[in-house]
Amino acid sequence: MSNETDHDRPVTVDQEPGPTRPGTDASRSLRSDVAAEAVGGGAVPIAQVGTGTQAAEAAAPVTASITVHGTRGEEREDFTKAESRRLRGRSLSLLRSLAAPLKARLWGIAVVVVLSTGGQVAGPTLIAWGIDNALPAVLDRDDWMPAFLVVGLYITIAIVGAVLTAWYTVLAARISQAILFDLRKRVFLHTQRLSLEFHETYTSGRIISRQTSDLDSIRELLDSGLNQLIQGVLYMVFTAVALVFLDPTSGLVLAIALVPLWFLTRWFQQRSQQLFRSTRTTSARVIVHFVETMTGIRAVQAFRKESRNETEYGEQVELNRQANARVFNLFGIFDPGLVLIGNATLAAVVIVGGFRVVGGSLEIGALLAVALYAKRFFDPAQELAMFYNSYQSASAAMEKISGVLEERPSVPDPAKPTKLPDARGRIDFDHVEFAYTADRVVLPEFDLHIPSGQTIALVGSTGAGKSTLAKLMARFYDPTAGTVTLDGVDLRDLDPKDMRRAIVMVTQEAYLFSGSVADNIELGRPGASRADIESAAKAVGAHEFIMALPDGYDTDVNKRGGRVSAGQRQLLSFARAFLADPKVLILDEATASLDIPSERLVQEGLETLLADRTAVIIAHRLSTVAIAHRVLVMEYGRIVEDGTPADLIAGTGRFAQLHAAWRDSLV
Ligand SMILES: Nc1ncnc2c1ncn2[C@@H]1O[C@H](COP(=O)(O)OP(=O)(O)OP(=O)(O)O)[C@@H](O)[C@H]1O
Numbered sequence: 001m002s003n004e005t006d007h008d009r010p011v012t013v014d015q016e017p018g019p020t021r022p023g024t025d026a027s028r029s030l031r032s033d034v035a036a037e038a039v040g041g042g043a044v045p046i047a048q049v050g051t052g053t054q055a056a057e058a059a060a061p062v063t064a065s066i067t068v069h070g071t072r073g074e075e076r077e078d079f080t081k082a083e084s085r086r087l088r089g090r091s092l093s094l095l096r097s098l099a100a101p102l103k104a105r106l107w108g109i110a111v112v113v114v115l116s117t118g119g120q121v122a123g124p125t126l127i128a129w130g131i132d133n134a135l136p137a138v139l140d141r142d143d144w145m146p147a148f149l150v151v152g153l154y155i156t157i158a159i160v161g162a163v164l165t166a167w168y169t170v171l172a173a174r175i176s177q178a179i180l181f182d183l184r185k186r187v188f189l190h191t192q193r194l195s196l197e198f199h200e201t202y203t204s205g206r207i208i209s210r211q212t213s214d215l216d217s218i219r220e221l222l223d224s225g226l227n228q229l230i231q232g233v234l235y236m237v238f239t240a241v242a243l244v245f246l247d248p249t250s251g252l253v254l255a256i257a258l259v260p261l262w263f264l265t266r267w268f269q270q271r272s273q274q275l276f277r278s279t280r281t282t283s284a285r286v287i288v289h290f291v292e293t294m295t296g297i298r299a300v301q302a303f304r305k306e307s308r309n310e311t312e313y314g315e316q317v318e319l320n321r322q323a324n325a326r327v328f329n330l331f332g333i334f335d336p337g338l339v340l341i342g343n344a345t346l347a348a349v350v351i352v353g354g355f356r357v358v359g360g361s362l363e364i365g366a367l368l369a370v371a372l373y374a375k376r377f378f379d380p381a382q383e384l385a386m387f388y389n390s391y392q393s394a395s396a397a398m399e400k401i402s403g404v405l406e407e408r409p410s411v412p413d414p415a416k417p418t419k420l421p422d423a424r425g426r427i428d429f430d431h432v433e434f435a436y437t438a439d440r441v442v443l444p445e446f447d448l449h450i451p452s453g454q455t456i457a458l459v460g461s462t463g464a465g466k467s468t469l470a471k472l473m474a475r476f477y478d479p480t481a482g483t484v485t486l487d488g489v490d491l492r493d494l495d496p497k498d499m500r501r502a503i504v505m506v507t508q509e510a511y512l513f514s515g516s517v518a519d520n521i522e523l524g525r526p527g528a529s530r531a532d533i534e535s536a537a538k539a540v541g542a543h544e545f546i547m548a549l550p551d552g553y554d555t556d557v558n559k560r561g562g563r564v565s566a567g568q569r570q571l572l573s574f575a576r577a578f579l580a581d582p583k584v585l586i587l588d589e590a591t592a593s594l595d596i597p598s599e600r601l602v603q604e605g606l607e608t609l610l611a612d613r614t615a616v617i618i619a620h621r622l623s624t625v626a627i628a629h630r631v632l633v634m635e636y637g638r639i640v641e642d643g644t645p646a647d648l649i650a651g652t653g654r655f656a657q658l659h660a661a662w663r664d665s666l667v
């Protein structure tokens with residue numbers, strides 16, 4: 001997959017923070033990516049979306065070619081000429097890469113469409129010939145041969161035309177399905193590969209509208225629009241040619257009619273471009289608003305935000321309705337305008353032709369054919385205008401999708417991965433500094449060395465930077481400066497598979513995928529046996545509650561009755577991590593939802609689990625700290641205390657205060 005998208009990579013300066021190396025390891029299995037579960041914790045990223053995007057935009061340098069790089073500037077409508085050209089170029093190269101594997105079929109369809117349109121256009125000429133030549137032959141000489149010939153030919157052409165059209169329809173549908181399938185897959189695989197940073201700023205609503213409404217408008221273009229365009233243009237050209245050959249004078253009348261047609265179409269295009277764009281942006285906003293409400297439905301209901309949402313949603317829908325209404329108004333003028341021009345032309349052709357038939361310079365059959373041609377000439381005009389509409393939305397969709405595909409993971413896979421199949425679990429932070437956005441350093445420069453096998457408790461107040469440190473350690477982000485190494489190998493150079501096997505992070509939002517309980521635990525080590533799954537569950541104390549579920553380990557976690565509580569979810573993600581058996585385990589508030597007995601149970605399991613591995617436990621409950629060899633206290637992004645629990649408690653520092661307060665709370 002990566003090969004197909006990487007070659008379109010534009011030669012602009014890469015503005016992603018941190019070193020960017022294009023990902024190459026397509027074989028990397030994301031299913032085994034236990035740590036990826038942190039991505040599933042939807043609540044935090046969504047809450048941060050607003051500030052994240054603004055900050056990212058503020059940090060972006062103001063250079064013309066850069067402002068439209070990737071998904072940046074996606075919501076804008078005021079593109080400069082250079083920017084529009086770049087967007088078009090990007091869409092085109094995506095289109096080319098999609099069409100490339102279908103070249104042979106595309107040529108096939110071109111031949112079929114030329115033949116079938118030619119057949120359709122031949123009809124009136126045959127009728128004219130029949131009336132002017134075959135009919136007189138029957139009447140004058142009782143010679144039926146020409147009549148049979150014409151009728152036979154007409155029927156043959158009609159049958160061949162029908163067969164060709166059927167063939168064409170199937171072929172065109174197959175091609176459009178193939179393109180859509182490819183595109184859908186590319187968007188999915190690509191967004192899945194993009195780093196946490198992208199997903200924290202690009203809302204799920206926007207990703208969903210890429211996958212739904214944008215792909216839909218491309219489908220619409222491919223399914224009907226493109227057919228209409230090709231057939232319509234060919235039809236008009238063939239008809240005009242036939243008319244000119246049959247009767248040049250009538251051709252001239254038609255040529256005159258082209259003038260008002262041109263003006264009307266141009267007027268329509270200019271007006272509609274803007275209107276169609278606003279229907280698209282308003283409908284995208286409706287989707288985004290809908291998705292965000294539904295993903296945050298708990299918060300919405302808990303804070304009684306329904307009525308405000310209702311008003312907001314109502315406004316979005318109303319704006320969308322107004323935009324659509326304006327489009328329909330436009331069609332209200334355009335459609336009758338087309339009909340008027342068509343009928344006036346037909347009348348002119350018939351009047352001019354009628355006089356000439358009376359004068360003897362035109363035969364009656366030819367007049368009939370000319371009238372038929374003149375009438376049918378305008379038929380595709382409206383379809384062409386509609387095509388323009390679907391073309392507009394499809395090209396806007398293409399611009400956005402190609403933008404997503406242009407995004408590079410901010411945490412790219414290494415070009416030359418270093419293998420580390422048997423990691424020992426030593427972690428070193430050397431001169432590491434980290435900032436999410438250029439304007440605020442979250443972790444000022446620090447060093448931290450964790451020998452293998454050490455269990456560390458990381459404590460500190462909310463917002464101190466504990467999760468950030470953990471995310472650096474699990475390489476969800478790369479440091480702004482300095483290096484994070486595992487056994488001396490920079491995480492940026494480490495084979496992603498080896499890294500994900502060695503380092504596993506379990507977060508508070510233990511995400512469960514659809515499927516059975518066993519499936520969810522198995523994610524830790526794909527292919528694990530049922531016995532292994534059960535012993536992992538037993539080790540973390542999840543076995544009992546799983547057995548109490550309706551179907552035990554086979555209970556569907558998303559079905560009624562199979563729903564598990566937050567604490568149980570955490571136990572499951574523990575079992576998952578246990579099964580994964582990583583060298584380095586990071587638990588970010590992973591025990592926060594457990595009640596005291598469960599937590600104790602887990603802690604007993606934890607002690608065996610942590611026995612020969614490096615572990616970092618982030619917990620507000622100090623009971624968890626008891627099993628740690630070493631405690632780190634963080635304040636404002638800095639590690640302010642570092643020592644054994646006993647030493648720190650004996651001292652007078654921050655941890656001693658925290659511990660005293662905690663002990664008092666227990667009494
Ligand atoms: N994705 C992000 N983009 C920008 N800033 C962020 C992002 N995530 C966290 N921050 C900021 O970084 C700082 C540290 O956050 P972090 O999540 O590491 O805190 P924490 O110590 O884990 O807090 P808590 O105990 O509440 O989980 C905070 O000030 C937060 O606002």
Ligand SMILES: [Mg+2]
Pocket residue numbers: 466467468588
């Ligand atoms: Mg945190």
